[in-house]
Amino acid sequence: MEEAEITRRRNILSPLLGKSLPELTEWVQEQGQPAYRGKQLYQWLYQKGARSLSEITVFPKQWRENLQDQPIGRSTIAHRSIAPDETRKYLLRLHDSELIETVGIPTAKRLTVCVSSQVGCPMSCDFCATGKGGFTRNLQAHEIVDQVMTVAEDFQQRVSHVVFMGMGEPLLNLEEVIKAVKSLNQDIGIGQRNLTVSTVGIPKTIPKLAAEKLQITLAISLHASNQVLREQLIPSGGGYPLLQLIADCRDYVEKTHRRISFEYILLAGVNDTPNHAQELAQLLRGFQTHVNLIPYNPISEVDYQRPDKNRIEAFQTALQDANIAVSIRYSRGLEADAACGQLRAKQNS
Numbered sequence: 180m181e182e183a184e185i186t187r188r189r190n191i192l193s194p195l196l197g198k199s200l201p202e203l204t205e206w207v208q209e210q211g212q213p214a215y216r217g218k219q220l221y222q223w224l225y226q227k228g229a230r231s232l233s234e235i236t237v238f239p240k241q242w243r244e245n246l247q248d249q250p251i252g253r254s255t256i257a258h259r260s261i262a263p264d265e266t267r268k269y270l271l272r273l274h275d276s277e278l279i280e281t282v283g284i285p286t287a288k289r290l291t292v293c294v295s296s297q298v299g300c301p302m303s304c305d306f307c308a309t310g311k312g313g314f315t316r317n318l319q320a321h322e323i324v325d326q327v328m329t330v331a332e333d334f335q336q337r338v339s340h341v342v343f344m345g346m347g348e349p350l351l352n353l354e355e356v357i358k359a360v361k362s363l364n365q366d367i368g369i370g371q372r373n374l375t376v377s378t379v380g381i382p383k384t385i386p387k388l389a390a391e392k393l394q395i396t397l398a399i400s401l402h403a404s405n406q407v408l409r410e411q412l413i414p415s416g417g418g419y420p421l422l423q424l425i426a427d428c429r430d431y432v433e434k435t436h437r438r439i440s441f442e443y444i445l446l447a448g449v450n451d452t453p454n455h456a457q458e459l460a461q462l463l464r465g466f467q468t469h470v471n472l473i474p475y476n477p478i479s480e481v482d483y484q485r486p487d488k489n490r491i492e493a494f495q496t497a498l499q500d501a502n503i504a505v506s507i508r509y510s511r512g513l514e515a516d517a518a519c520g521q522l523r524a525k526q527n528s
């Protein structure tokens with residue numbers, strides 16, 4: 180078969196989910212169908228959540244039969260666990276049988292989905308279950324959008340917020356993450372300000388993200404107040420000095436006019452002393468920002484401890500005294516191993 184023909188077939192057989200309305204219109208026209216079928220396909224994919232083309236009864240029967248092999252790009256739920264606080268953790272099976280985890284977090288007025296951006300993660304952060312499990316592959320944009328649709332269907336509720344805080348490092352998969360952000364905004368209707376991308380920091384990617392001028396929230400997983408400690412917790416930190424990371428963040432704020440928030444995991448006796456708080460305040464001086472303190476969620480591979488409540492509050496007060504906006508974020512779903520850093524894509528509950 181000629182290369183052009185192979186490419187044409189690959190395009191035709193690429194999953195439909197994640198494609199925009201103009202792309203779907205082009206796709207139906209390539210199939211010899213009138214342009215209005217593109218709008219129908221768009222509605223069935225994103226609003227009715229069709230899982231196969233055979234469900235789309237407005238399409239001519241013969242055409243549907245011809246399209247049997249066309250993938251839509253939906254995953255299946257391999258397992259679901261529900262924590263006492265109503266947080267739901269899903270183990271999703273992808274088209275190639277790889278498994279990822281996604282979390283749905285309901286609160287009074289919101290439904291937040293914590294999505295994965297990779298199968299596993301290559302960053303090997305010392306405190307994170309995903310990092311301990313190694314890396315398999317990047318997710319494609321439609322596989323990220325699918326996670327949000329799956330949770331919305333399961334809760335039978337509109338998703339209001341999405342956080343890229345599941346498995347994987349989003350900025351290692353920047354192109355697909357940007358495509359997914361745009362699709363979640365334009366096709367699913369979630370405001371960009373309600374989309375949060377969390378990153379440990381990958382050299383040269385923050386300026387690229389800034390150039391997109393998106394209105395998303397960027398969260399930086401800092402976790403340490405000095406370079407030595409950061410490299411101890413985040414091995415990749417050696418290749419991206421803290422001062423360069425902070426400088427890139429300042430440029431990002433200037434270009435996008437969006438505030439950045441910093442995540443700081445609290446590990447007893449490791450990074451939670453008053454000196455660490457002062458050092459952190461110094462590092463972030465003059466920065467219009469918000470710090471989220473995340474008390475450590477236990478994983479079996481390492482023996483870090485969560486600091487006690489007094490210690491956590493003392494750290495918070497020290498930052499507040501330095502005029503830094505700060506909150507303590509107790510993760511939801513701890514009892515179902517669905518909390519930040521506990522995702523490992525195994526059926527363990």
Ligand SMILES: C[S@@+](CC[C@H](N)C(=O)[O-])C[C@H]1O[C@@H](n2cnc3c(N)ncnc32)[C@H](O)[C@@H]1O
Pocket residue numbers: 306307308309343344345346347348349377378379399400442444473474475476477478519520521
């Ligand atoms: C799992 S990561 C995924 C997003 C991205 N890779 C990152 O590191 O920001 C999401 C958040 O969970 C935090 N996290 C990882 N392991 C944790 C643990 N054991 N306890 C609490 N938070 C943890 C990370 O530091 C990060 O702020």
Ligand code: SF4
Pocket residue numbers: 300301302303304307308309310311345346347348379520
């Ligand atoms: S904390 Fe984030 S970057 Fe680090 S290993 Fe876990 S998922 Fe990867």
